[in-house]
Amino acid sequence: MDYMTISDASERWGISRRRIQVLCTEGRIEGAVKFGRQWAIPENANKPSDARIKTGKYIKGDIDL
Template sequence: MEYMTIQDAADKWEISSRRIQVLCVEGRIPGAQKFGRQWAIPADTSKPQDARIKSGRYRKNTKTGDSNNGKA
Protein backbone atom coordinates (compact mmCIF):
# COMPACT_ATOMS: atom_id res chain seq x y z
CA MET A 1 0.00 0.00 0.00
CA GLU A 2 1.29 3.45 -0.92
CA TYR A 3 1.26 6.24 1.64
CA MET A 4 1.56 10.01 1.41
CA THR A 5 2.79 12.55 3.92
CA ILE A 6 0.77 15.31 5.54
CA GLN A 7 2.26 17.85 3.14
CA ASP A 8 1.40 15.70 0.10
CA ALA A 9 -2.20 15.42 1.32
CA ALA A 10 -2.36 19.17 1.98
CA ASP A 11 -1.25 19.91 -1.58
CA LYS A 12 -3.63 17.32 -3.04
CA TRP A 13 -6.70 18.39 -1.02
CA GLU A 14 -5.85 22.14 -0.99
CA ILE A 15 -6.12 22.56 2.79
CA SER A 16 -3.45 23.36 5.39
CA SER A 17 -1.11 20.72 6.75
CA ARG A 18 -2.18 21.62 10.29
CA ARG A 19 -5.81 20.89 9.39
CA ILE A 20 -4.76 17.47 8.05
CA GLN A 21 -2.99 16.76 11.36
CA VAL A 22 -6.16 17.62 13.28
CA LEU A 23 -8.26 15.39 11.00
CA CYS A 24 -5.82 12.52 11.62
CA VAL A 25 -5.97 12.98 15.39
CA GLU A 26 -9.78 13.08 15.28
CA GLY A 27 -9.80 9.83 13.30
CA ARG A 28 -11.59 11.38 10.32
CA ILE A 29 -9.06 10.11 7.76
CA PRO A 30 -9.51 6.34 7.42
CA GLY A 31 -6.32 4.31 7.38
CA ALA A 32 -4.09 7.12 8.67
CA GLN A 33 -1.34 5.81 10.94
CA LYS A 34 1.14 7.62 13.13
CA PHE A 35 4.78 6.55 13.01
CA GLY A 36 6.69 8.42 15.70
CA ARG A 37 6.01 12.08 15.02
CA GLN A 38 4.77 11.68 11.43
CA TRP A 39 1.50 10.58 9.91
CA ALA A 40 1.18 8.17 6.99
CA ILE A 41 -2.01 8.60 4.97
CA PRO A 42 -3.04 6.03 2.34
CA ALA A 43 -2.49 7.54 -1.12
CA ASP A 44 -5.93 6.48 -2.38
CA THR A 45 -7.81 8.15 0.49
CA SER A 46 -10.23 10.89 -0.50
CA LYS A 47 -10.66 14.19 1.34
CA PRO A 48 -13.01 13.88 4.37
CA GLN A 49 -16.41 15.53 4.14
CA ASP A 50 -16.86 18.97 5.68
CA ALA A 51 -18.80 18.42 8.92
CA ARG A 52 -19.84 22.04 9.48
CA ILE A 53 -23.51 23.06 9.56
CA LYS A 54 -24.39 24.51 6.18
CA SER A 55 -27.94 25.75 6.86
CA GLY A 56 -26.72 29.15 8.06
CA ARG A 57 -28.99 28.95 11.09
CA TYR A 58 -27.92 28.73 14.68
CA ARG A 59 -29.42 26.13 16.95
CA LYS A 60 -31.92 27.28 19.54
CA ASN A 61 -30.78 27.56 23.11
CA THR A 62 -32.64 24.71 24.82
CA LYS A 63 -32.66 26.39 28.25
CA THR A 64 -34.19 29.75 27.29
CA GLY A 65 -35.72 28.94 23.91
CA ASP A 66 -34.09 31.88 22.14
CA SER A 67 -31.64 31.63 19.30
CA ASN A 68 -29.25 34.39 20.35
CA ASN A 69 -27.97 32.57 23.44
CA GLY A 70 -29.20 35.18 25.93
CA LYS A 71 -27.53 38.19 24.29
CA ALA A 72 -29.51 41.35 23.61
Template structure:
Protein backbone atom coordinates in the same frame (compact mmCIF):
# COMPACT_ATOMS: atom_id res chain seq x y z
CA UNK B 1 0.93 0.39 -0.02
CA UNK B 2 1.93 3.93 -0.89
CA UNK B 3 1.62 6.67 1.73
CA UNK B 4 1.45 10.47 1.63
CA UNK B 5 2.84 12.94 4.11
CA UNK B 6 0.67 15.64 5.66
CA UNK B 7 2.17 18.21 3.28
CA UNK B 8 1.46 16.09 0.20
CA UNK B 9 -2.13 15.41 1.30
CA UNK B 10 -2.69 19.11 1.97
CA UNK B 11 -1.57 19.98 -1.56
CA UNK B 12 -3.63 17.15 -3.08
CA UNK B 13 -6.86 18.08 -1.23
CA UNK B 14 -6.24 21.86 -1.23
CA UNK B 15 -6.64 22.29 2.55
CA UNK B 16 -4.18 23.36 5.24
CA UNK B 17 -1.64 21.06 6.83
CA UNK B 18 -3.07 21.85 10.27
CA UNK B 19 -6.56 20.76 9.15
CA UNK B 20 -5.09 17.45 7.91
CA UNK B 21 -3.46 16.93 11.32
CA UNK B 22 -6.81 17.49 13.04
CA UNK B 23 -8.57 15.07 10.69
CA UNK B 24 -5.89 12.44 11.38
CA UNK B 25 -6.15 12.92 15.14
CA UNK B 26 -9.95 12.61 15.01
CA UNK B 27 -9.68 9.41 12.94
CA UNK B 28 -11.67 10.85 10.04
CA UNK B 29 -9.24 9.63 7.36
CA UNK B 30 -9.46 5.89 6.60
CA UNK B 31 -6.26 3.89 7.05
CA UNK B 32 -4.14 6.66 8.54
CA UNK B 33 -1.20 5.53 10.68
CA UNK B 34 1.05 7.34 13.08
CA UNK B 35 4.80 6.76 13.16
CA UNK B 36 6.22 8.68 16.12
CA UNK B 37 5.26 12.29 15.45
CA UNK B 38 4.52 11.81 11.74
CA UNK B 39 1.28 10.72 10.08
CA UNK B 40 1.16 8.37 7.09
CA UNK B 41 -1.94 8.80 4.91
CA UNK B 42 -2.74 6.09 2.32
CA UNK B 43 -2.32 7.33 -1.24
CA UNK B 44 -5.84 6.19 -2.17
CA UNK B 45 -7.56 7.79 0.87
CA UNK B 46 -10.45 10.09 0.02
CA UNK B 47 -10.84 13.61 1.33
CA UNK B 48 -13.28 13.54 4.28
CA UNK B 49 -16.45 15.60 4.16
CA UNK B 50 -16.21 18.88 6.08
CA UNK B 51 -18.45 18.33 9.12
CA UNK B 52 -17.85 21.72 10.75
CA UNK B 53 -20.88 23.94 11.40
CA UNK B 54 -20.73 26.95 9.08
CA UNK B 55 -24.38 28.01 9.15
CA UNK B 56 -24.18 29.88 12.43
CA UNK B 57 -26.66 27.40 13.88
CA UNK B 58 -24.98 27.56 17.31
CA UNK B 59 -24.50 31.31 17.32
CA UNK B 60 -26.17 32.92 20.37
CA UNK B 61 -27.56 29.57 21.50
CA UNK B 62 -27.72 30.75 25.13
CA UNK B 63 -30.09 33.61 24.28
CA UNK B 64 -32.81 31.33 22.91
CA UNK B 65 -35.76 31.06 25.24
Protein backbone atom coordinates in the same frame (compact mmCIF):
# COMPACT_ATOMS: atom_id res chain seq x y z
CA MET C 1 0.27 0.08 0.22
CA ASP C 2 1.75 3.48 -0.63
CA TYR C 3 1.46 6.42 1.73
CA MET C 4 1.68 10.18 1.42
CA THR C 5 2.74 12.79 3.94
CA ILE C 6 0.57 15.51 5.42
CA SER C 7 2.27 18.01 3.10
CA ASP C 8 1.41 15.89 0.05
CA ALA C 9 -2.21 15.58 1.17
CA SER C 10 -2.36 19.33 1.80
CA GLU C 11 -1.31 20.10 -1.77
CA ARG C 12 -3.59 17.43 -3.25
CA TRP C 13 -6.72 18.37 -1.26
CA GLY C 14 -6.19 22.13 -1.02
CA ILE C 15 -6.44 22.39 2.78
CA SER C 16 -3.87 23.34 5.41
CA ARG C 17 -1.42 20.89 6.95
CA ARG C 18 -2.77 21.69 10.42
CA ARG C 19 -6.34 20.84 9.36
CA ILE C 20 -5.15 17.47 8.04
CA GLN C 21 -3.39 16.80 11.36
CA VAL C 22 -6.67 17.46 13.18
CA LEU C 23 -8.57 15.18 10.78
CA CYS C 24 -6.03 12.40 11.37
CA THR C 25 -6.23 12.83 15.15
CA GLU C 26 -10.04 12.68 15.01
CA GLY C 27 -9.84 9.47 12.95
CA ARG C 28 -11.65 11.03 9.99
CA ILE C 29 -9.08 9.92 7.39
CA GLU C 30 -9.49 6.21 6.80
CA GLY C 31 -6.27 4.24 7.08
CA ALA C 32 -4.10 7.07 8.44
CA VAL C 33 -1.47 5.80 10.88
CA LYS C 34 0.93 7.63 13.15
CA PHE C 35 4.62 6.74 13.21
CA GLY C 36 6.21 8.61 16.10
CA ARG C 37 5.33 12.24 15.45
CA GLN C 38 4.40 11.87 11.78
CA TRP C 39 1.24 10.71 10.04
CA ALA C 40 1.16 8.40 7.03
CA ILE C 41 -1.96 8.75 4.87
CA PRO C 42 -2.83 6.11 2.25
CA GLU C 43 -2.34 7.36 -1.33
CA ASN C 44 -5.90 6.33 -2.23
CA ALA C 45 -7.53 8.05 0.79
CA ASN C 46 -10.42 10.36 0.01
CA LYS C 47 -10.66 13.90 1.31
CA PRO C 48 -13.13 13.83 4.23
CA SER C 49 -16.19 16.04 4.06
CA ASP C 50 -16.20 19.27 6.04
CA ALA C 51 -18.23 18.58 9.20
CA ARG C 52 -17.75 22.01 10.76
CA ILE C 53 -20.82 24.14 11.49
CA LYS C 54 -21.44 26.55 8.63
CA THR C 55 -24.93 27.81 9.41
CA GLY C 56 -23.92 29.74 12.51
CA LYS C 57 -26.39 27.72 14.60
CA TYR C 58 -25.17 25.60 17.46
CA ILE C 59 -26.34 22.00 17.61
CA LYS C 60 -26.08 21.62 21.38
CA GLY C 61 -27.17 24.23 23.89
CA ASP C 62 -29.04 27.48 23.51
CA ILE C 63 -26.32 30.05 23.24
CA ASP C 64 -27.32 33.46 21.93
CA LEU C 65 -24.50 35.55 20.58
